[in-house]
Amino acid sequence: MDLSDPLVYGVPCFIAFIILELTYSKVNGDHHIYHWKDLFASGFMGVGSAILGSLLKVVFSIALFTAVYELCNPENAAGIRENLLGYESFGYAWYVWLLCMLGDDFTYYWFHRANHEIRILWAAHIVHHSSDNFNLGTAIRNGWFTLIYKPLFYMWMPALGFPPEMVLVCLGIEALWQFQLHSTYVPKLGIFERFINTHTMHQVHHARNIEYMDKNHGGILNIFDRLFGTWKPLNDEIDIEYGVTHPPNSYNPMVILTHEFSDIWKDVKSAKKFSHALMYIFGPPGWSPDGSTLSVRQQQRLLRKGMEIKAPVQAS
Known part of the structure; x- marks a missing residue:
């Protein structure tokens, strides 16, 4: 057909x-x-x-x-x-x-x-x-x-x-x-x-x-x-900010297409354990072994508890 x-x-x-x-x-x-x-x-x-x-x-x-x-x-x-x-x-x-x-x-x-x-x-x-x-x-x-x-x-x-x-x-x-x-x-x-x-x-x-x-x-x-628990309606009381929390800061298409791969490579090279390197590749965005950066779920968990999020983030 x-x-x-x-x-x-x-x-x-x-x-x-x-x-x-x-x-x-x-x-x-x-x-x-x-x-x-x-x-x-x-x-x-x-x-x-x-x-x-x-x-x-x-x-x-x-x-x-x-x-x-x-x-x-x-x-x-x-x-x-x-x-x-x-x-x-x-x-x-x-x-x-x-x-x-x-x-x-x-x-x-x-x-x-x-x-x-x-x-x-x-x-x-x-x-x-x-x-x-x-x-x-x-x-x-x-x-x-x-x-x-x-x-x-x-x-x-x-x-x-x-x-x-x-x-x-x-x-x-x-x-x-x-x-x-x-x-x-x-x-x-x-x-x-x-x-x-x-x-x-x-x-x-x-x-x-x-x-x-x-x-x-x-x-x-x-x-x-x-x-599966990922639905959320628009709240008119929240001012939306579009984009990502770790932007490429460039209008160069090649930078936009590859910047996160470059960041993964930097994190993998800095990993002290093989398991950490794997998590930097296959784990959630923002994950870090020491909490210096946070995943989305970690951030949202802190937000629900009313706690201040001090660590930098790398996810969207």
């Missing part, structure tokens, strides 16, 4: 909506929403991500998903699905599409959450959070290294029987929804806030306020954040 990638049609819309929001913000006097150097840096990384994504997609998504799909149920021999589960494939019925989107959303939640809780993955994902601005331009400010390992999180879907092209379409739909969330001009959406990941919830996700850190990882739905 030949299915088109929704992002093929989405990219021109991304550009159009960024220009529209930029124009509206300037006409409306909201000059703090967009800054030119920041927008150009985001645009450079967005273009690079689109080009690399197209090239790597053949190897890291299409080939991988197809190989896994066929491996679990090869054409000329009884496979794992047929032997253990009693079917060859889920097919393309409308309800299978809904199940695939749900599976995609579930996977996106854990992929996104892992990017915030494992430092080596955070080094790739921090690019998206590195801007102090929250706008549609920030939506395309994507890290390039996430393109390599993201498909690994989704391998279970073609293995279970979702056709590879269906999984890729659902990934594209998820990306379209994620793009439009990056705007402050959309108010709370009433009853939809109960199950949909909305614009105000994504503002929380991009905040560097301690109480907001590592919240609202969901894609289209917020049910997984609610189920």
Whole structure:
């Protein structure tokens, strides 16, 4: 079945909506929403991500998903699905599409959450959070290294029987929804806030306020954040500060893309134990053996106890 990638049609819309929001913000006097150097840096990384994504997609998504799909149920021999589960494939019925989107959303939640809780993955994902601005331009400010390992999180879907092209379409739909969330001009959406990941919830996700850190990882739905304890609504009494607590302090795209990897390398070289070196790589961002820097959970634990947070932080 030949299915088109929704992002093929989405990219021109991304550009159009960024220009529209930029124009509206300037006409409306909201000059703090967009800054030119920041927008150009985001645009450079967005273009690079689109080009690399197209090239790597053949190897890291299409080939991988197809190989896994066929491996679990090869054409000329009884496979794992047929032997253990009693079917060859889920097919393309409308309800299978809904199940695939749900599976995609579930996977996106854990992929996104892992990017915030494992430092080596955070080094790739921090690019998206590195801007102090929250706008549609920030939506395309994507890290390039996430393109390599993201498909690994989704391998279970073609293995279970979702056709590879269906999984890729659902990934594209998820990306379209994620793009439009990056705007402050959309108010709370009433009853939809109960199950949909909305614009105000994504503002929380991009905040560097301690109480907001590592919240609202969901894609289209917020049910997984609610189920697994990472959901937090926007509090109108809290002034949001966007960005990260350990910013790159540069508009150079190469610095933005690599600065956290450099910091990991410095920490690993300074580690006195092998276990500490591993924690600097695979532990939560901000972790330190002596408490000189704190992880998000450590900061939030102190905040709940009403204690002052004196140690510098390196997470978002």
